[in-house]
Amino acid sequence: VKTMLELQNNQLVFNFPEVHENARLTINFQRTLRIPDDGKRYPLPPGLGNFPMKHIDDHRNRIPKEWLKRGGVMIPMYQSEALWIHFSSNYASNRSHAYPFAIKVATGKVSAITGEKWEKGLNKKDYVIAPEQPWLDGYVVEKNMIRQFVATPLGMGFTAEEQITKKAEFGGIQIEVFPMKREIFEKRFPVLPPPQYSGGGIIRGFSMPGVYTMSLNTISCNASMGMAPGGMMTQQIFDDPYNFEDWDTKYHDRCFVHLMNSMTWRAVTGENPPITPTTSAEYERRGLPWFDFYNDDLKALDGTKKLKGLKSVAKMEKKKNVKILPENQSVKPGKIINLSGKNQVRDGKWV
Amino acid sequence: VDFKNFGDYIRELREAKRSKDRSFSVRGLAKKLKIQASYLSRLESGSAPPPSNEVIRKFAIELKTEASVLMFLAGRIPEDLIPFIKKRPSFFNELIEQVKDLPEQAVLRVVREVRDGKW
Numbered sequence: 039v040k041t042m043l044e045l046q047n048n049q050l051v052f053n054f055p056e057v058h059e060n061a062r063l064t065i066n067f068q069r070t071l072r073i074p075d076d077g078k079r080y081p082l083p084p085g086l087g088n089f090p091m092k093h094i095d096d097h098r099n100r101i102p103k104e105w106l107k108r109g110g111v112m113i114p115m116y117q118s119e120a121l122w123i124h125f126s127s128n129y130a131s132n133r134s135h136a137y138p139f140a141i142k143v144a145t146g147k148v149s150a151i152t153g154e155k156w157e158k159g160l161n162k163k164d165y166v167i168a169p170e171q172p173w174l175d176g177y178v179v180e181k182n183m184i185r186q187f188v189a190t191p192l193g194m195g196f197t198a199e200e201q202i203t204k205k206a207e208f209g210g211i212q213i214e215v216f217p218m219k220r221e222i223f224e225k226r227f228p229v230l231p232p233p234q235y236s237g238g239g240i241i242r243g244f245s246m247p248g249v250y251t252m253s254l255n256t257i258s259c260n261a262s263m264g265m266a267p268g269g270m271m272t273q274q275i276f277d278d279p280y281n282f283e284d285w286d287t288k289y290h291d292r293c294f295v296h297l298m299n300s301m302t303w304r305a306v307t308g309e310n311p312p313i314t315p316t317t318s319a320e321y322e323r324r325g326l327p328w329f330d331f332y333n334d335d336l337k338a339l340d341g342t343k344k345l346k347g348l349k350s351v352a353k354m355e356k357k358k359n360v361k362i363l364p365e366n367q368s369v370k371p372g373k374i375i376n377l378s379g380k381n382q383v384r385d386g387k388w389v
Numbered sequence: 390v391d392f393k394n395f396g397d398y399i400r401e402l403r404e405a406k407r408s409k410d411r412s413f414s415v416r417g418l419a420k421k422l423k424i425q426a427s428y429l430s431r432l433e434s435g436s437a438p439p440p441s442n443e444v445i446r447k448f449a450i451e452l453k454t455e456a457s458v459l460m461f462l463a464g465r466i467p468e469d470l471i472p473f474i475k476k477r478p479s480f481f482n483e484l485i486e487q488v489k490d491l492p493e494q495a496v497l498r499v500v501r502e503v504r505d506g507k508w
Binding site (some may be wrong): 042043044045093095106107108109111147208212291292293294 | 507
């Protein structure tokens, strides 16, 4: 088995058994608040749990033919719902570091890191790295600033794909994963003598009963959704601290994550999609926390002109004179939990 | 190939039960199954071929084991599996070919990969 990609508990699990027994990366898609798209910068919103995820092959008679051709998995999203992507690489108890991966992320086959069209293989400055980068919330528009991933129907002109390529062809999210070469991992992070190191993920999520509201935003029921740039958020997207040659480009695996309109999800799968998360304003009114995470030891990527030039959903609404966001009330985050530094909570999610 | 015989298997199960419950002697179990004790002895020793499916199901109930496992040991396919196998005979053939020599722990979990397509 060269590489293996499985869907387990609503998560994508990339395994590279031929590279290293520790080479396992889990990726999930977190439900979250849509931050206001008002020109202000916001801290990181919480994780409100994984989106449900299904093999598209299990619903082959009810999904668009194009999806079937592309393979992969699907998740339900409401129009104007946001998400963030959580990367969690495998910690072995006897190593000082989780297994490193280079991860390409695109929406509508346009890189969320560079704004360039999807290309085969690994290209410099066009990937994030795990475990250093625990999550990605949006398009890298500037150094330390992203624009949040917000789902919009494909074909309305809002998505990053449509803004950059002028076509509404792919939608969805595309992920490709490259592990570090075995010999480099062994050299950089050798087996430690006992007592064993205990590592873990960083918590940025919790379950909050009662902070959900029903969706009011159902303008379009197109099955296919794409990602558009939403509000601005402070987030460092780290440059690769390793050598480009450290990545094993012989072994890689990829996945097309289709975004199905939640209104269609029930008809296709027979299951109810999750109800939409609460609004940022309601979240803040309840005094719930936002998050901050930075690492000054790592260099952050600059944004690219292409991504900086994207128009946010709110701007596009004005330009097109179409209403997509059900609400967009500014908020002033009060409680911000800093997850950076050496005292970060490390007994979190184990995968 | 190292495999268990139907007779060995039921004798092991019966003797394990008998160590806690004396009614699981050859005579006692034969009575529960409504068969001759001499026939049960011949089944256990392998000198008689495995019994009918109906008797196998009775064995499973009395010895608290899976009827399907006893059917396999008797060299038969359990009736309830036949429709599934008939529906996809090549698939089952390939499946068995692929896993027949693998250690059990390697195949106990069904691994399903996410299919990648053209994009």
